[in-house]
Amino acid sequence: MSMFTIRSDLRPGDLGRLISLHGEAYEGENGSYGAPFEAHVAGTVAEFMAGNEGRGRLFFAEDAAGSLVGTSAMIERRRPGAPPEGQLRWVVLSPAARGRGVGGRLVDAALLHARQQGYPRVYLETTAGLDASMALYRHRGFEIVGERRESLWRGDDLVITMALEFAA
Numbered sequence: 001m002s003m004f005t006i007r008s009d010l011r012p013g014d015l016g017r018l019i020s021l022h023g024e025a026y027e028g029e030n031g032s033y034g035a036p037f038e039a040h041v042a043g044t045v046a047e048f049m050a051g052n053e054g055r056g057r058l059f060f061a062e063d064a065a066g067s068l069v070g071t072s073a074m075i076e077r078r079r080p081g082a083p084p085e086g087q088l089r090w091v092v093l094s095p096a097a098r099g100r101g102v103g104g105r106l107v108d109a110a111l112l113h114a115r116q117q118g119y120p121r122v123y124l125e126t127t128a129g130l131d132a133s134m135a136l137y138r139h140r141g142f143e144i145v146g147e148r149r150e151s152l153w154r155g156d157d158l159v160i161t162m163a164l165e166f167a168a
Contacts, residue, residue: 069097072106086114128158
């Protein structure tokens, strides 16, 4: 088994690599997500960086050679009249890193950050058909709290919202 390291310091080129990994990893996943998906990820990453104000954190998994093999992030979200909560985003693994525990380590790093920030709740949005991801989230206590049909990068899709409530 190869050795993987998780880091959260932002280095030159990391944002582009995060976006590129999404495009590469999701190619052929339940039909091609394609360039519209990669553009969507780029837009959400740019939005995060412009409005982050130090409240969110990105996590990068690298193999022994320093190649990016996975990412995750915890973003602070605010709603009027509610305490800030975390959103788990950009959880992706290269095909070669899947099944090796890297995804779990990336999600755990993001959840630890959420706990350290005092968020009472973390949520995520995913699409139907990503069974391994759903299993990973369920294993960590996430539950489905909503589903909706939405026109996304590959047509009409089922968007699934999952949430994890932290004990007070």
